[in-house]
Amino acid sequence: MNMEDQLPAGLGLYTVEEQCPRLSAAREAAEQAGIPLFINARTDIFLQHAPEHHNHSLLEEALIRSSHYADAGASGLFVPGLQDHQLIQELCERSPLPINVMVTSPEPSPKQLAALGVARVSYGPYPYVQVMEHLKELGRNILSGN
Numbered sequence: 387m388n389m390e391d392q393l394p395a396g397l398g399l400y401t402v403e404e405q406c407p408r409l410s411a412a413r414e415a416a417e418q419a420g421i422p423l424f425i426n427a428r429t430d431i432f433l434q435h436a437p438e439h440h441n442h443s444l445l446e447e448a449l450i451r452s453s454h455y456a457d458a459g460a461s462g463l464f465v466p467g468l469q470d471h472q473l474i475q476e477l478c479e480r481s482p483l484p485i486n487v488m489v490t491s492p493e494p495s496p497k498q499l500a501a502l503g504v505a506r507v508s509y510g511p512y513p514y515v516q517v518m519e520h521l522k523e524l525g526r527n528i529l530s531g532n
Contacts, residue, residue, distance in 0.1 A: 387412070387423060388464060391451070392430040399430060402451055406458040413459025426486055426506075427451070427460035432467035445473050452481040462486050462506065469494070471502060478503025488512075 389412060391405045392398075400408070409427060416423035429451050431444050452463045463481055466488040468474055474494070478485045484505030489496070489512050496507045 388426045388428045390428040390430060399434065402454045406454050409455055409458035409460050424461040425459060426462045426464045427455040428464040428466065430466065432465055437469055440468065440470050440473060445477060448477060449480055452483050456482040464508070466510065474499070474504065475502040
């Protein structure tokens with residue numbers, strides 16, 4: 387399961403001190419129920435900032451969250467929005483949790499992401515968006531007689 391740290395209104399993130407008890411409660415409930423649950427702790431740090439503003443300061447915040455989320459019972463860290471190869475590689479090297487990224491463009495490819503150390507790749511809405519753009523183009527061609 388994914389457990390996001392973005393506030394419900396989408397404006398900001400839960401603090402680490404607010405998010406960790408939520409993760410711990412999910413882990414405890416799963417263990418009590420005997421469910422081998424993979425908790426993918428999703429941090430929207432990078433989604434809260436435009437890609438040109440992704441930097442080592444945000445990376446350090448993600449690493450702090452990764453460490454605390456691991457202690458709270460998370461199984462992995464999901465960082466949608468992060469696309470910078472160097473930041474991805476550094477996060478993978480330094481995080482106590484395996485890293486999950488979301489593909490939002492052809493680059494970096496899943497093969498490149500694996501080489502950077504990414505453990506899990508998510509596609510989110512990207513394939514749907516690609517298909518819809520292709521269908522729009524086909525429709526335009528049909529209507530224009532091409």
